[in-house]
Amino acid sequence: xxxxxxxxxxxxxxxxxxxxxxxxxxxxxxxxxxxxxxxxxxxxxxxxxxxxxxxxxxxxxxxxxxxxxxxxxxxxxxxxxxxxxxxxxxxxxxxxxxxxxxxxxxxxxxxxxxxxxxxxxxxxxxxxxxxxxxxxxxxxxxxxxxxxxxxxxxxxxxxxxxxxxxxxxxxxxxxxxxxxxxxxxxxxxxxxxxxxxxxxxxxxxxxxxxxxxxxxxxxxxxxxxxxxxxxxxxxxxxxxxxxxxxxxxxxxxxxxxxxxxxxxxxxxxxxxxxxxxxxxxxxxxxxxxxxxxxxxxxxxxxxxxxxxxxxxxxxxxxxxxxxxxxxxxxxxxxxxxxxxxxxxxxxxxxxxxxxxxxxxxxxxxxxxxxxxxxxxxxxxxxxxxxxxxxxxxxxxxxxxxxxxxxxxxxxxxxxxxxxxxxxxxxxxxxxxxxxxxxxxxxxxxxxxxxxxxxxxxxxxxxxxxx
Numbered sequence: 001x002x003x004x005x006x007x008x009x010x011x012x013x014x015x016x017x018x019x020x021x022x023x024x025x026x027x028x029x030x031x032x033x034x035x036x037x038x039x040x041x042x043x044x045x046x047x048x049x050x051x052x053x054x055x056x057x058x059x060x061x062x063x064x065x066x067x068x069x070x071x072x073x074x075x076x077x078x079x080x081x082x083x084x085x086x087x088x089x090x091x092x093x094x095x096x097x098x099x100x101x102x103x104x105x106x107x108x109x110x111x112x113x114x115x116x117x118x119x120x121x122x123x124x125x126x127x128x129x130x131x132x133x134x135x136x137x138x139x140x141x142x143x144x145x146x147x148x149x150x151x152x153x154x155x156x157x158x159x160x161x162x163x164x165x166x167x168x169x170x171x172x173x174x175x176x177x178x179x180x181x182x183x184x185x186x187x188x189x190x191x192x193x194x195x196x197x198x199x200x201x202x203x204x205x206x207x208x209x210x211x212x213x214x215x216x217x218x219x220x221x222x223x224x225x226x227x228x229x230x231x232x233x234x235x236x237x238x239x240x241x242x243x244x245x246x247x248x249x250x251x252x253x254x255x256x257x258x259x260x261x262x263x264x265x266x267x268x269x270x271x272x273x274x275x276x277x278x279x280x281x282x283x284x285x286x287x288x289x290x291x292x293x294x295x296x297x298x299x300x301x302x303x304x305x306x307x308x309x310x311x312x313x314x315x316x317x318x319x320x321x322x323x324x325x326x327x328x329x330x331x332x333x334x335x336x337x338x339x340x341x342x343x344x345x346x347x348x349x350x351x352x353x354x355x356x357x358x359x360x361x362x363x364x365x366x367x368x369x370x371x372x373x374x375x376x377x378x379x380x381x382x383x384x385x386x387x388x389x390x391x392x393x394x395x396x397x398x399x400x401x402x403x404x405x406x407x408x409x410x411x412x413x414x415x416x417x418x419x420x421x422x423x424x425x426x427x428x429x430x431x432x433x434x435x436x437x438x439x440x441x442x443x444x445x446x447x448x449x450x451x452x453x454x455x456x457x458x459x460x461x462x463x464x465x466x
Contacts, residue, residue, distance in 0.1 A: 007036070008062055010052045010069060011079040017046060018074025027068045028054055032061040049078070092164045093171075093180075127464075130204065130406055139178045139205040139399055141166045142196060144185040146212035147235070147270075150361060156182035159210060166209060166234075166395075174396035174446045176403065178207070189218035193226065200227050204403050207395065208233040213270040217306055230402040230410045236274035238391030241398070241415050242437065243334060243357055243379075244278050245422035246389060249436035250377045252428070254353040259285045262330045262351065266290045266323055266365065267337030273306050275334055276314060278419070281412045287314040288326045291337075295319055295326050324349075331355065339363030347374040359389050377433050386434035393422055393440055397449025405454045405463035414456040421445075421452035 012024070021038075028035055037053035056062050070077050101107050108114050122128045129135045145159035146152075163180030170178035181199065186192040192215070196206060206229065208220055216233055223231040232238075251258060263284055265276050268291045276287055289296040289310050296302070296311040297318050319326050323341065327333060328349045334357040335342065342365040347354060353376035358364035361381040368378045368385050379387035398418045402410055425438045425445055438445060457463035 006056050006059070006062065007083040008054050008056065008065075009081040009083060010054065010066070010077055011041065011081075012050050012052060012069070013076040013078050014048050014050065015046065015074035016048060019072055021050075023072060024052070024069060024075065027072065028052075028065055031065045031068055032056060033065050053083075088161050088164075092161075093167050129201070134177060135202065135204045137175075137177050137403060138203050139170060139176055139207050139403070140181050140196075140199060140203040141170075141178050141207045141209055142181045142183065142199075143208075143210040144183050144192065145210065146185055146215070148210040153185075153212065156184055163209060166207070169392055170207075170396050170399065173392070173440075174400040174450075176396060176399050179203075189215045189222065192219050193222045196223060197226055200229065203229065204406075205230040205232070205399050207399065208235075210235060214304060214306060216270050217273075224409060228408045230399065230407050232395070232398065232410050233270070233274075234391055234395050236270045237278075237410075237415055238394045239271045239336065239359070239389065240274040240278035241394045241419045242389045242391060242422060243275055243359070244282055244416075244419040245393070246357065246379050246387060246437040247279075247332065247334075247355065248282075248420065248423040249426055249431055250355045250379075253431055253433060253436070254355065254376055256331060256353070259283045261286065261332050263287045263332040263334065264290060264323070264326055264330045266333065266335040266341070267360075268296065268304075268307055268310060269336065271336040271359075272334075273310060275336065276310055277412070278415060280313065281416050282419070286316055288319055288330075289314055290323050290326060294322050333357065333365075335359055335365035337365060339365065342366035342371075344370050344374065347371050350374070353377075357389065377436060379437065387437045389437065390440055393438065393445060394418060394449070397421070397446040398453055400446055401450040401453025402457065404450065404465075405457040406465040407453075407457040407462045408464060409462045410453075411456075411460055411462055413460045414453050414462065417452035417456035418449045421448040424448060 025035055033054040033056045035052055036055050039051040041051055042049040066080060069075060099110055101110060118132055122132060141163045143159045143163055145154050145156040148154050148159045148162055159182045160180060163182060167178035167180050170176040183195060186195060206223060211219060220231055220233045263279060263286060265272050265287060268289045276289060279287055295315060296307055297315055297320050298311050302308050324346050327346045329351050331351045332355045336359050339360050355377045356371055356375045357379045358366050359381045364380045371378055379389055381389050398410060422445060425442055425448055426435060
């Protein structure tokens with residue numbers, strides 16, 4: 001499990017004549033915890049009851065703190081709460097009605113018998129569903145639990161907290177109603193497509209999430225072919241769009257052109273392929289894809305059809321060898337692979353003012369501390385370093401624009417427009433090595449993406465609405 005800050009609350013009953021709060025604080029500190037709040041629940045002559053909020057960065061320390069405090073004479077743990085679990089208790093989202101029903105007349109309009117008129121109108125012209133149902137503003141967030149965060153394959157029920165969280169972000173950042181749907185993994189991509197297609201009449205868009213490669217490619221492609229609503233696999237395209245946005249700003253700082261740069265993309269899975277395609281759309285001419293066996297070259301044949309396709313469209317100079325070999329004189333490294341695989345000496349071998357996007361989570365291909373002496377600009381997928389490549393910057397705004405344009409697709413031009421819009425949020429005078437990607441809480445992001453995506457949808461014929 002990744003190491004991230006967790007917060008627990010211990011409710012302690014303390015016998016004043018046997019234990020002091022100083023002893024408790026020392027135990028917590030020695031075990032690696034940080035007391036951030038103390039609340040007095042009950043105070044008596046010989047007993048005090050307090051809630052102690054503690055920040056820790058892994059579960060082992062949590063267990064050690066609880067055991068040590070519980071073993072302290074005169075202290076009894078009455079209750080332990082994990083604040084992360086408390087946030088998820090009962091689920092994080094709910095459905096609410098937009099219309100209040102107070103009398104029989106109102107009931108007849110929203111349900112029987114008057115609702116039949118609306119049903120008949122939609123049956124006659126199905127496009128009216130986008131005007132008179134939730135389809136207008138609702139996205140399905142669908143996962144089969146086969147590639148959830150850094151956890152790999154987990155039960156679909158266990159994937160639900162992530163999908164709920166995604167739905168919250170859709171609503172908070174872009175006002176999009178999103179519904180989490182976790183399905184059992186199907187035997188073939190075709191069966192998954194059939195299942196999702198059967199659900200599609202309810203929704204104005206489909207956000208595929210945490211579906212393993214290579215099935216995710218087939219599922220997305222077949223859904224895009226069969227449905228006339230936007231289908232977007234965020235693990236692929238969200239990462240690619242935000243990475244390109246950051247890269248466009250980074251290139252301004254180092255005064256280089258994308259088309260002239262040698263770019264190494266390490267990790268040719270779902271995100272790596274999407275990043276490569278995004279870079280090609282944006283005008284990159286010299287991209288080298290690298291996976292465990294080295295650089296992809298046209299003269300080789302791979303078991304993975306996607307690799308064969310990428311190999312034919314990249315690496316124009318047919319450079320071969322390991323990651324270390326092809327990183328030599330590279331201007332840009334983009335990693336979506338594994339922790340610690342890039343060494344300081346390899347960064348040193350890159351071209352002047354190298355740009356590194358080490359996006360493996362939770363541990364990057366190389367840390368900013370290690371790359372620091374030689375990297376001009378560094379981005380990661382982590383929130384505790386500058387320049388976080390975070391999909392939250394992308395998916396709320398891109399679906400907001402697609403829904404408002406009633407787009408039938410989210411095409412490459414719309415993705416490119418979204419990347420440029422994200423980059424544009426940071427003004428020229430604000431740009432610096434530690435600020436090439438805006439904060440997810442920047443209120444200008446969603447409006448900028450929405451406008452750019454709607455314009456691109458109109459220009460490419462994907463929009464059904466003027």
